[in-house]
Amino acid sequence: MKISELTNYLETIAPLAYQESYDNSGLLVGHPNQEIEKALIALDCTEAVIDDAIAKGCDLVIAHHPIIFSGLKRLNGSNYIERTILKAIKNDIAIYAIHTNLDNIYGGVSSKIAERLGLLQHAVLKPKKNLLKKLVVFVPRAHVEAVRSALFDAGAGSVGAYDECSYNTAGYGTFRPLAGANPSIGEIGVQERVEETKIEVIFPSNLERKLILALYASHPYEEVAYDLISLENSHAQVGSGAIGNLQSPMQEQDFLALLKDKLKVNVIRHSKLFNKPIQRVAVCGGAGGFLLADAKRSGADIFITADYKYHEFFDAEEDIIIADIGHYESEQFTQELLLEIIQKKFANFAVLLTEIDTNPIKYYS
Structure with missing residues (x-):
């Protein structure tokens, strides 16, 4: 191929x-x-x-x-x-x-680490913002199903573990075709009133072109009325690191032994141990030190990543254990x-x- x-x-x-x-x-x-x-x-x-x-x-x-x-x-x-x-x-x-781009998706590099450690219901540790948009489009009632299906097929309407998500509002639109128009509904020079549905769907911004092409291909109007709105919402499926829970709490030394075994690590550099059980685990493949504050906010007992410098281990303070397993080892x-x-x-x-x-x-x- x-x-x-x-x-x-x-x-x-x-x-x-x-x-x-x-x-x-x-x-x-x-x-x-x-x-x-x-x-x-x-x-x-x-x-x-x-x-x-x-x-x-x-x-x-x-x-x-x-x-x-x-x-x-x-x-x-x-x-x-x-x-x-x-x-x-x-x-x-x-x-x-x-x-x-593989690091920054659910199911990517950090998810693979979470999977090998047996973390339950793991999620993205730091979801990215400003990656989502909303499309609002006005469709004559008879064509709503066709347009909505085309938008779903193009990738719109996925929210977390759900797809085909949309919000639909009934109303009516008015327009008057002018000379040179080729209306699918109405006559030149006469104001037309059409029962319409406003469809609202969320989509990843990188799919915008694909979505607009699908919209024009499925919509009956010569001039399609639609709005594109940038959203600040976090994208739950895109971002850095992963966070999840062990099935049962483990003693620190036992968990470090598990970490060496499951990730095939020879050496683990780590901050001070607290003699407390570990259950909530944050991970990031590669150099993930920038996620320490997010790991702490998530309530993680330990943060597993790579490329930590000497003084950066002090940033664990009394809040969390930092475990540096090596860059290659975390991404192998x-x-x-x-x-x-x-x-x-x-x-x-x-x-x-x-x-x-x-x-x-x-x-x-």
Whole structure:
């Protein structure tokens, strides 16, 4: 299939609009129309991973971390980034990154950690705001079902664990077609009064174009009357980290042992223990220190993340335990997550996990 078939699907799960402003997710090397037969999944795209792709006959590498973060002024092989890209291009291997947009969805990177720890009914720790809009449209009564169904099919009306959500108000509209109009209802120069329904639906702002196209395709009027309203509401399914509860409280040392086992961690750096049971757990894959205040507000007993600095451990104070398990360790199961997502949709497409350990941090014991 073409690269675009696969990447377009991935972006329905983790839209590029959900990535952070500093990020560079998306197709970094290759053309959307390039034909592919096999993909390799890795946490990082390195020279060794490209070699692995070559050996396995893969023509696409899907990596969590983008190999290109900032602009490149030259490609002469002076560092590992340039060498990796050059090797990929020479061997006709495309590179796709799915980074903070995968971090920022329910069911993404942090959800995978929550799942492995057995957290019950986990939710997004810090939902994002300003990602939702409301569409208000006025529809003649006979066409309400068709328009509403088209909007639902385009992605409108999903709120948490519910879909096909709308609010509908009966009323009437007036209009007078002028010369040059081609009205589906009414006559030129005569004011028309039509029984109408006002339909209101909420939708993710990245679906706006798709929604408007569906609206125009299903609405009978030549001139469609509608409003688009930006909302400040939090998007419960999009944001950073995850929060959930253990099935039963655990002693701190027992939970740390569970953490090492379930997340395959060799070393845990943590703040002071309180000799109190742990039940409510906050997690964030990668560098999640910016979520500490949210973890505290959520009532978490422990916050599991990575990349904590010495002085930042003091910020735990007497409120919470900070557990730093390492960046690679916190995100390593992202590869399995991507494999599951792709195989669920493309059961006959060959997708492999790299056997290369790309963790740049080693431990001596």
